[in-house]
Amino acid sequence: MNLRGRNKVSPEFSMSSMTDIVFLLLVFFLLTSPSITPQALDLLLPSSSGKTKTQGKVTVSISKEGEFYVNATKVEPEEMEAQILSLLEGKEKPSIILRADTGSEVGNSVLVMDIANRNDITCVLATKPN
Template identity: 45%
Template sequence: MSSMTDIVFLLLIFFMVTSTLISPNALKLLLPQSKNQTRANKPLVSVSITHDLRYAVGTQQVPFSMLERKLKQELGPADAFEQPPTISLHADKRVPVDNVVKVMNIAKRNKYKLILATTGQ
């Protein structure tokens, strides 16, 4: 019985270590820093903008011209939800603001809630 508990603890430690190594966002981004952060309930979709202006929904790269259509496919109409669906926007801090605002406009047009991801200090 004691060897069984050893195995369980070893598995527990293994899963704890590997779960912290998993990156939730596969794209390497330098996020802007913020002291004040709020959390959304649970973002349904993550949109990333790299420093060279490549867009991705989740981990799938999407050209900007197809971004709104892809978000509609992922989230559907905002009226179908009790609360508006949330998009987590991960924009590299070197991305020009107008590119971030374009994504914000897509979210506003479709009545999605948008949060801007930052890193803490």
């Protein structure tokens, strides 16, 4: 009598489905990672222990070299007020997030805060958490 089974189970494992899943995850993370960082400017922000809970309508960044960026678009200091006002036109509770590099001059930050003060705009200084 032959008691052996006719169906033999293959001990091999197919890796094709696993590589498909890993490839799809890789593509997903590559496509979503640029949208995580909205600001492409490399600024070294000052550190603080507080957290900012407000989301600004307009972001003004000041580089170490004294260049001004409004929502990642480079602007001249003379054109900055008009650019900010056009972006905040018709908004309730307009606000500016000021991202100043630690090596930038204080006078540049004061210029942005003066624009915000003249136009009754809330100005929040962005910092790096400790």
